[in-house]
Amino acid sequence: MPSDTVREDIRHFLTSRRARLTPQRAGLPDFGGRRQVSGLRRSEVAQLASISVEYYTRLERGHVGGVSEEILDSLAAALQLDDVERAHLTALVRAAHAPRRASDRDGGTSYVRDSLQQILDAMTGAAAFVRNAHLDVLATNRLARTLYTDALDTTGQPPNLARFVFCDPRARRFYRDWERIAHDAVGSLRTEAARAPGNTDLADLVDELVAHSPEFALRWDAHDVEYYRSGRQCFHHAAVGDLDLDYDALEIPADPGLTIVTYTLASAAPHADAFRRLREHGSAAAEEPTSA
Structure with missing residues (x-):
């Protein structure tokens, strides 16, 4: 999986998790009126994760170089990720940092002892x-x-x-x-x-x-x-x-x-x-x- 594809997966995963949350579910005030986005705004996720909007925007675009475990934990809490989703996000971040390989067949093992x-x-x-x-x-x-x-x-x-x-x-x-x-x-x-x-x-x-x-x-x-x-x-x-x-x-x-x-x-x-x-x-x- 090329690194640009990994970045796309990070972007789609984070935007899809953001889209499923409402302000009420996230514990944020909802002042009514028509919202231009489905789910939370980027600014609201950043607020919940205690990071800047600019930094969250970079993460959502798949630019995850140097992101710490503490930030990932805050982001997981803000987006209300379960354990499987949290592990998935960590795996995507790890994949974004991994050296690019031409082929990897791990997981497709066909030999049974x-x-x-x-x-x-x-x-x-x-x-x-x-x-x-x-x-x-x-x-x-x-x-x-x-x-x-x-x-x-x-x-x-x-x-x-x-x-x-x-x-x-x-x-x-x-x-x-x-x-x-x-x-x-x-x-x-x-x-x-x-x-x-x-x-x-x-x-x-x-x-x-x-x-x-x-x-x-x-x-x-x-x-x-x-x-x-x-x-x-x-x-x-x-x-x-x-x-x-x-x-x-x-x-x-x-x-x-x-x-x-x-x-x-x-x-x-x-x-x-x-x-x-x-x-x-x-x-x-x-x-x-x-x-x-």
Whole structure:
């Protein structure tokens, strides 16, 4: 990612965060009348961050040389950034200072150690897979293959969850809360783009998705960021019906860029019967004889 592109990302990120805040939400007096900007004015952000308007204007234009952690903290507080957004801003500033590199494929790791596959296979009560930071699915256990049958059914290898969400009509049936999944997928890629500037594989993926999906392009331009950690995900599986599963994303320190994602469900939880039938469905499919 060239430095001028990083500056553009900083500009769009800060202006989009400024635009979402109202004076009331920021604790500033609103004297009425028509405002010429959406959200806060630059002068109001500068006031809240205790910096000059001129300095804030420079920062918003992407000129972040020499900016201190204290200034970033003040700016984050003024714009009411959450932890993920604060980390994203820091990553953008770091990227603006980094030496320019022709290519960077970090985060697009495609190699999975045998021991990781063994860990997945040992998780018989959970659906589990390994993905990289580009949302490529690199390894699965049996239950994950059963749960994600449609997403894994692709001629492109490895399967990519962002492509599935935005380019495969089956995704809207599979994810009952498609809007949130779409938001999280774009936010994850946007976070990775700041963490690994110059990543040619990721840039190619984003260009492909922008070209094929107007919805992806719109969400990408919003500059929202997300960090996929844990929560609940709502599916509709063709074989067993609705499933509300608890997910956890576990980063692998020994393999930077790789994450194990697990889906589990307590035995007494709603949809427990459907989850049991999913496990049975996966076992039955694995036992079916293959054609000679």
